[in-house]
Amino acid sequence: xxxxxxxLAIATLWTAAGxxxxxxxxxxxxxxxxxxxxxxxxxxxxxxxxxxxxxxREGVNTLVMEFDYRYQYTSHPEVMDxxxxxxxxxxxxxxxxxxAGVRLIPLINLLGHQxxxxxxxxxxxAHPEFDETPGKxxxxxxxxxxxxxxxxxxxHKVVFDLIDELAAVCxxxxxxxxxxxVFILADADCPRxxxxxxxxxxxxxVRTLHDHLAASHREMWMWGDRLLDGTVTGAGExxxxxNGTAWAINMVPRDIVxxxxxxxxxxxxxxxxxxxxxxxxxxxxxxxxxxxxxxDQVRSVRAHPDAVTAPRMLGMLETxxxxxxxxxxxxxxxxxxxxxxGEAAATFKALFAEIRGxxxxxxxxxxxxxxxxxxxxxxxxxxxxxxxxx
Numbered sequence: 001x002x003x004x005x006x007x008l009a010i011a012t013l014w015t016a017a018g019x020x021x022x023x024x025x026x027x028x029x030x031x032x033x034x035x036x037x038x039x040x041x042x043x044x045x046x047x048x049x050x051x052x053x054x055x056x057r058e059g060v061n062t063l064v065m066e067f068d069y070r071y072q073y074t075s076h077p078e079v080m081d082x083x084x085x086x087x088x089x090x091x092x093x094x095x096x097x098x099x100a101g102v103r104l105i106p107l108i109n110l111l112g113h114q115x116x117x118x119x120x121x122x123x124x125x126a127h128p129e130f131d132e133t134p135g136k137x138x139x140x141x142x143x144x145x146x147x148x149x150x151x152x153x154x155x156h157k158v159v160f161d162l163i164d165e166l167a168a169v170c171x172x173x174x175x176x177x178x179x180x181x182v183f184i185l186a187d188a189d190c191p192r193x194x195x196x197x198x199x200x201x202x203x204x205x206v207r208t209l210h211d212h213l214a215a216s217h218r219e220m221w222m223w224g225d226r227l228l229d230g231t232v233t234g235a236g237e238x239x240x241x242x243n244g245t246a247w248a249i250n251m252v253p254r255d256i257v258x259x260x261x262x263x264x265x266x267x268x269x270x271x272x273x274x275x276x277x278x279x280x281x282x283x284x285x286x287x288x289x290x291x292x293x294x295x296d297q298v299r300s301v302r303a304h305p306d307a308v309t310a311p312r313m314l315g316m317l318e319t320x321x322x323x324x325x326x327x328x329x330x331x332x333x334x335x336x337x338x339x340x341x342g343e344a345a346a347t348f349k350a351l352f353a354e355i356r357g358x359x360x361x362x363x364x365x366x367x368x369x370x371x372x373x374x375x376x377x378x379x380x381x382x383x384x385x386x387x388x389x390x
Contacts, residue, residue, distance in 0.1 A: 029298065029315030031281050032355055033062035034348065035107075036324040038070045040083045043325045044092055050328045051096040058352040063097060064176050064221070064259075064317060066107040067166055069122030075161040079122035090169050105221060106170045108162060111205055112182035115146040123148060123158070130155050133187050147184040150205040151192035160212050173218055176259070177209050180223030183243060198244035202226055203251035210253050224258040224280070228269055235267060249276060259283045259317055266293035271301050274312040283317040284351070286343035291318065291351040318351055320344045 034055070039047045051063065072084045097104040114124045114131075118139045124131050124146055132149040140146065148155060167175050179202075186193045186201050193201060206222070213220045227249040230240025239262050240246070254277040260270045261283035273280040282298055284291035294316065301313045320327040322344065326337040330345035 029302075029355060031062050031315035031317065032059050032352070033064060033281060033315065033317035034060050035064045035066070035283070035317055035319040036327065037320070037322075038065055038067045038085060039324045040070075041085055041089055043323075044085070044089045046328055047324055048092050048096040050331070051093065051100050051102060054328075054331065055102050056100045058348070059356045060100075060102060060352065062103045062105065062317070064105045064107055065093070065170075066109070066176075068107075068109050071166060071169070073162060073165055075165050076126070076158055078126035079158075079162065081122060087169055094169075094171050103174075104170050104172055105174045105176050106166045106172055107176035107178060107221075108166055109178035110148075110159065110209060111150060111179050111202075112147045112184070113145045113178055113180070114148055115140050115143075120146060123162075127158065130158075132184050132190055132193065136187075136189065144181065144183050147182055149190055149193055150201060150208070151190075151196075156208065156212075159209075163209075163212065164216070167213075167216070167218060174221055174257070175213055175218055176221040178223060179206065180225050180261070181238060182226055182245065185243070185245070199247035200251065202245040203248035206248065206252045206256070210256060214255075219255070219257060221257040221259060223283075224260045224269070224273060227252075227258070227273075233267055233269055233272075235262070235269065239263075240269075254278055257281065257314065261285075261319065262294065263287065263290065266290050266297060268297060270294070270297060270313060271309075274301065274309050277312075279312045279314050281314050281317045283319050284347060285319045285321060286340055286347050288347045288350045291316070291347050292354055295351060295354060316351060316355065318344070318348045320348075 036047070054060075055063065067085070068081075069079050070081045070084050071090060072086050073080050094104060096102075109121075114121050118141075120140065128134055130148045130152050132147045133143075137143045137146075163175055163177075166172075182202065186196045186198045188194050210220045225235070225239050226241045226245040228235050228240035229246040230236045230238075230242040232246075233240050236242070256278060258270075258273045258278045258280045260273060260280055262269070263285040264287065266282075266284075270280045270282050282294035284294055298313045298315060302310050304310050320341070322338055322341040326341035327345055327348075330337045330342045331348070335342065
């Protein structure tokens with residue numbers, strides 16, 4: 001694996017530098033995406049207007065919206081948040097996406113991200129028996145986020161109901177299942193998971209979710225960090241895995257779309273996923289130079305005459321990691337929003353201006369830079385936000 005990644009990194013940097021092999025013009029990106037968190041009920045009109053007006057103007061064709069438990073589930077109402085969206089709220093978002101020509105992909109965090117700080121989220125709040133570490137970590141102290149136990153025999157009946165209901169109300173042909181930053185897995189005190197290999201256990205849950213979605217002809221999207229060796233790639237323990245899950249990449253279906261998120265630098269890991277047989281999108285956040293470097297890598301690979309690997313580089317998914325309203329306000333010029341929302345909006349505008357206006361056939365000489373650990377990633381306690389130590 002290390003040899004493959006080293007060769008891949010060299011190849012990616014060489015092609016980005018302008019190899020004659022890349023004389024062909026890259027085709028339009030199949031995925032030109034934006035991630036937003038689901039709004040609160042009173043914020044729906046603002047989000048609907050943004051979808052209808054701004055997304056077509058920017059050239060966005062895919063919206064990944066994180067709902068988690070912010071929907072009024074009828075199959076399991078016990079898990080929903082107090083400020084959950086109604087069916088009519090979600091249908092307004094769906095209609096806006098249809099009008100804008102945007103594919104809506106709902107996201108529900110599965111396996112990990114079942115808590116934030118002292119708050120335990122809907123699934124484990126309502127079903128503490130599904131917790132991987134029940135009775136441990138009072139008030140969630142000493143951990144990043146809770147996980148559910150993927151081997152609990154009653155778990156998937158509930159999870160599958162939530163997936164199906166969310167996909168149906170969103171009229172979605174794909175579901176993003178999260179699965180990033182899973183640090184609690186195969187806990188030593190879990191009677192079902194404690195002795196299991198983490199890579200095998202992670203891969204088993206990926207396959208379980210994939211097979212359920214495939215049965216209804218829906219595509220599965222997920223974050224890619226747990227499938228990257230954080231030491232070999234230099235991605236570290238957040239953007240990569242250092243807790244034994246990376247080998248799972250060899251045990252999961254290849255028709256999953258991987259969202260390869262990197263916020264501080266642009267390592268050539270998306271190309272690695274493509275070589276491994278996955279379709280992949282790069283997912284930047286709030287640094288414009290990183291987003292553009294990732295776009296360059298996508299374009300350089302897509303311009304290559306290799307008809308097998310090149311089409312797997314699907315495009316870009318700009319993330320926001322704050323409230324949707326703060327991001328939209330920043331996009332509209334409001335400077336009073338949190339710094340991260342302003343930076344994400346600026347990155348979004350610059351990235352999509354480049355996607356829309358890049359000269360056909362030009363291959364940038366911008367090189368990907370070496371991955372390093374990040375500092376603060378969010379100004380607000382949203383999912384996937386934490387402080388990293390340098």
